[in-house]
Amino acid sequence: MITLYVDAARDVSTGRSSAGAVLIIDKVQKQLKTALRKTVNNHEAEFLAVLWALKQLPSNGNVQIYSDSKIVTDALHKSYAKHYQGLVDEINLQLTPYHLVLINWVPEKENRGAHNLALQALKNANH
Template identity: 65%
Template sequence: MITLYVDAARDIHTGQTAAGTVIIIDKIQSQQKTALPVTQDNHEAEFCALIWALQQLPKKIDILKIYSDSQILIDAIDKQYAKHYQPFVDNIIKLLSPYPLVLNQWLPEKENLGAHHLALQALQQHKLSQ
């Protein structure tokens, strides 16, 4: 089983986006963060963060549990639809296809602090490197 906590951070002035994820596989935790391309809004940033996080995972695990503090992201995965973000949803569905069972759950930001702080760190590091 893989447990994935994911979050995005976005600079509202520049659109610069970053992602952070905490991945737990067989009780072993890893933390990853990265800068992402510029996004149009916070929702798009969350979709991009999940796409990036899913690309970091091994495909040979049966159960994937996804946790995010983005309600629109979780709803879009459940419905396999998001009016303004359908290309992102389609990409996510494709990336989820190797996993026989995918569980996802919204959680409050205060319960997703690990991924949240990683995303903020990546955004700050990107700003400093420019």
């Protein structure tokens, strides 16, 4: 089972966004972070963070995703998001190689690793 914790960070004044992810495969943890394109709001950044993180995974087996974004987890459970359907469709396409996909909402305090990585990437992008 691949375990993925993912989060986004966004600078409201510039629209710059970033993503952080903690990836756990066979009890080995890997920390990832990147700048994302400018976004119109935090929700868009959260969807883009999941999409980016999925592209970092090996494309087989089972995956368990944790996000503190309720809109993202709800949209992925329903395969629908009124304003973000294109991103939901792209994420679902990235998920097709996996046998089992579990998507879980977690409180922010349980997603601090990914959150801190996203903040680090945002700070680096603003310099």
